[in-house]
Amino acid sequence: MRIAVDAMGGDYAPVEIVEGALETVKHLNADDSIILVGDEVRILEILGESSRWQNNISVVHAPEVIEMHDSPVDSLRKKPKNSIAIMAKLAKEGEADIVLSAGNTGACVASCQMRMRLLPEVQRPGIMVTFPTLAGPIILCDVGANVTPKASHLHQYGLMCDVYAREVLGTQNPTLGLINIGEEESKGTGLAKEVNQLFRADKSLNFIGNIEPRELLNKPADILVCDGFAGNIILKLTEGIAEAVFKFIGNEVALQKPELLPQFAPIVEQIYKKHDYSEYGGAPLLGVDGICIICHGNSDRRTIKNAILAALKHGRLNINEKIVARLAR
Amino acid sequence: MRIAVDAMGGDYAPVEIVEGALETVKHLNADDSIILVGDEVRILEILGESSRWQNNISVVHAPEVIEMHDSPVDSLRKKPKNSIAIMAKLAKEGEADIVLSAGNTGACVASCQMRMRLLPEVQRPGIMVTFPTLAGPIILCDVGANVTPKASHLHQYGLMCDVYAREVLGTQNPTLGLINIGEEESKGTGLAKEVNQLFRADKSLNFIGNIEPRELLNKPADILVCDGFAGNIILKLTEGIAEAVFKFIGNEVALQKPELLPQFAPIVEQIYKKHDYSEYGGAPLLGVDGICIICHGNSDRRTIKNAILAALKHGRLNINEKIVARLAR
Numbered sequence: 014m015r016i017a018v019d020a021m022g023g024d025y026a027p028v029e030i031v032e033g034a035l036e037t038v039k040h041l042n043a044d045d046s047i048i049l050v051g052d053e054v055r056i057l058e059i060l061g062e063s064s065r066w067q068n069n070i071s072v073v074h075a076p077e078v079i080e081m082h083d084s085p086v087d088s089l090r091k092k093p094k095n096s097i098a099i100m101a102k103l104a105k106e107g108e109a110d111i112v113l114s115a116g117n118t119g120a121c122v123a124s125c126q127m128r129m130r131l132l133p134e135v136q137r138p139g140i141m142v143t144f145p146t147l148a149g150p151i152i153l154c155d156v157g158a159n160v161t162p163k164a165s166h167l168h169q170y171g172l173m174c175d176v177y178a179r180e181v182l183g184t185q186n187p188t189l190g191l192i193n194i195g196e197e198e199s200k201g202t203g204l205a206k207e208v209n210q211l212f213r214a215d216k217s218l219n220f221i222g223n224i225e226p227r228e229l230l231n232k233p234a235d236i237l238v239c240d241g242f243a244g245n246i247i248l249k250l251t252e253g254i255a256e257a258v259f260k261f262i263g264n265e266v267a268l269q270k271p272e273l274l275p276q277f278a279p280i281v282e283q284i285y286k287k288h289d290y291s292e293y294g295g296a297p298l299l300g301v302d303g304i305c306i307i308c309h310g311n312s313d314r315r316t317i318k319n320a321i322l323a324a325l326k327h328g329r330l331n332i333n334e335k336i337v338a339r340l341a342r
Numbered sequence: 343m344r345i346a347v348d349a350m351g352g353d354y355a356p357v358e359i360v361e362g363a364l365e366t367v368k369h370l371n372a373d374d375s376i377i378l379v380g381d382e383v384r385i386l387e388i389l390g391e392s393s394r395w396q397n398n399i400s401v402v403h404a405p406e407v408i409e410m411h412d413s414p415v416d417s418l419r420k421k422p423k424n425s426i427a428i429m430a431k432l433a434k435e436g437e438a439d440i441v442l443s444a445g446n447t448g449a450c451v452a453s454c455q456m457r458m459r460l461l462p463e464v465q466r467p468g469i470m471v472t473f474p475t476l477a478g479p480i481i482l483c484d485v486g487a488n489v490t491p492k493a494s495h496l497h498q499y500g501l502m503c504d505v506y507a508r509e510v511l512g513t514q515n516p517t518l519g520l521i522n523i524g525e526e527e528s529k530g531t532g533l534a535k536e537v538n539q540l541f542r543a544d545k546s547l548n549f550i551g552n553i554e555p556r557e558l559l560n561k562p563a564d565i566l567v568c569d570g571f572a573g574n575i576i577l578k579l580t581e582g583i584a585e586a587v588f589k590f591i592g593n594e595v596a597l598q599k600p601e602l603l604p605q606f607a608p609i610v611e612q613i614y615k616k617h618d619y620s621e622y623g624g625a626p627l628l629g630v631d632g633i634c635i636i637c638h639g640n641s642d643r644r645t646i647k648n649a650i651l652a653a654l655k656h657g658r659l660n661i662n663e664k665i666v667a668r669l670a671r
Contacts, residue, residue, distance in 0.1 A: 084528050147590060157523060160531050194486060194574040199413050202489050202571050226579040230586035242531050243575055245523040250555040250576060254583040257559035261476060261617065262591065265609050276602060280594050288590065 014328045017100040017109035020051030022116020031059040033317025051096045075099045079120045088120035101128035104303045115308035129303040134340040138300035139170040143293035148232035156244035164207035173299040174236040190224035190234035291316040294323025343657045346429040346438035349380030351445020360388040362646025380425045404428045408449045417449035430457035433632045444637035451487045458632040463669040467629035468499040472622035477561035486574035493536035502628040503565040519553035519563035620645040623652025
């Protein structure tokens with residue numbers, strides 16, 4: 014597998030991205046290779062002496078950089094030679110099997126959709142994240158590719174996630190829930206009601222009904238589907254609230270029983286380790302004709318390494334063939 | 343002030359509601375009174391001997407009960423004599439100044455909107471919650487009254503919350519943020535972009551831009567506005583994640599250092615006390631011509647007592663007059 018990695022995308026790019034690639038080298042299969050895409054001079058500077066990497070890493074120059082605040086349109090029209098666009102071009106031309114970026118999500122979605130095109134039958138791509146709960150991993154889609162979807166898009170996300178859960182996570186007959194503001198079918202927006210109907214009617218899915226977000230970390234289903242606006246809010250809020258609660262507790266321990274702090278710190282560390290979402294790698298953009306993996310903007314070298322390895326594993330499974338067969342039914 | 347309280351609404355109704363009303367009695371002003379609405383026989387049974395309450399509490403019989411799964415239409419058409427509808431009628435006929443329920447939110451919104459009508463200029467009512475963060479209380483609207491709003495509805499929520507923050511919380515020149523999935527004006531749904539424009543153009547508001555939900559508990563603004571679907575998700579997810587994180591930590595402490603548990607428990611208790619949202623009472627349904635307060639379904643007697651007292655304080659401030667003046671500008 015050849016994986017193109019966006020060396021310029023993310024809060025700690027290019028250093029942490031390039032270092033992440035370097036740390037991956039010793040875990041690669043013989044036929045795996047990494048293509049770092051971005052500012053060639055800076056990348057080579059970080060890569061350092063060639064003996065460490067020359068058999069597994071190559072560099073492709075991209076003279077332009079998409080910033081986090083650039084719009085998807087900028088990435089397509091105003092900066093056509095940005096690292097994401099060049100990765101998508103490599104994929105389209107058969108030079109890369111996978112593209113991976115911790116950069117601007119909108120630009121990734123737009124470039125991959127435009128250049129790599131979608132799988133047959135797929136109407137819109139969706140970003141799927143896997144995150145850990147006390148009861149095991151849960152899949153959530155879409156988390157931001159499609160903020161005003163049609164019901165049929167969400168129906169397809171349910172089908173694609175079902176394939177992913179079976180093939181990648183090994184879940185048999187995965188349960189599917191629809192994020193909504195009440196359990197009753199009559200609750201929510203017109204979109205939510207329509208999707209509820211579509212899921213209910215599709216006997217190939219193990220649909221268990223509407224799920225209230227309160228239940229999220231109790232793993233109410235293997236797969237949860239929602240529109241990209243709500244999904245993005247859920248993803249970011251979960252992160253923010255968890256951080257804030259740890260901070261509340263730390264502050265309170267420091268205030269009431271400062272002598273407990275040294276004992277409390279390793280417990281928190283342990284929790285972070287157990288519920289480390291980087292373990293599941295980046296988030297695949299389901300539905301594109303190829304493999305596009307989107308990483309968290311704050312990815313460090315360890316996260317990038319995990320994401321590259323997870324992406325390669327994903328790539329070897331030929332998920333897309335199975336998605337095409339499933340949607341063709 | 344005369345406050346009508348739905349004795350039949352909520353997970354612990356009628357016992358906890360009636361007991362909550364009883365506990366409020368000794369805190370009431372001389373001209374305050376509570377009207378308990380619901381199954382008269384059961385309410386009188388719980389109230390017990392009349393010496394405890396007869397000067398401040400009266401009972402109005404409602405022969406029907408709205409269950410949590412009933413639709414708003416049920417509450418209006420199929421069960422016209424339910425406790426919520428009767429409360430709204432009391433308000434409309436000038437028999438009650440405030441209505442308060444921990445029952446079915448959709449039924450409350452529908453009944454109050456239908457019977458009490460809206461304030462002049464108000465297009466749609468919105469539910470506003472106040473909740474605590476490390477940096478002070480934050481206001482969020484709408485959390486579920488209006489799941490597919492127009493931009494002008496959200497603009498009005500911003501104005502009504504601005505009045506509320508100034509008059510009830512005493513915040514000078516409150517900052518206003520729009521919940522969105524990115525800070526840039528170009529981010530989000532068509533609705534979010536349109537509301538961003540309206541807020542930006544309204545110089546009577548101290549609009550500080552889009553706010554990502556990740557920042558919620560850092561109090562990024564005094565007021566946050568969003569559609570009722572996203573707002574309901576934010577409210578319930580925040581609650582669910584916070585609970586889950588405490589559970590994670592408790593489990594990990596029990597696993598790694600069970601001897602710390604007795605010391606950890608009072609710290610958690612202290613945090614819950616400091617960040618107790620019941621301190622701020624129930625959630626007002628802003629925009630109705632009257633005062634409607636919606637409480638959490640899991641309210642116990644203490645929460646109900648706090649909510650009644652907060653509602654009475656709110657009622658004395660004549661917020662509605664100020665909202666009408668503000669919207670008429």
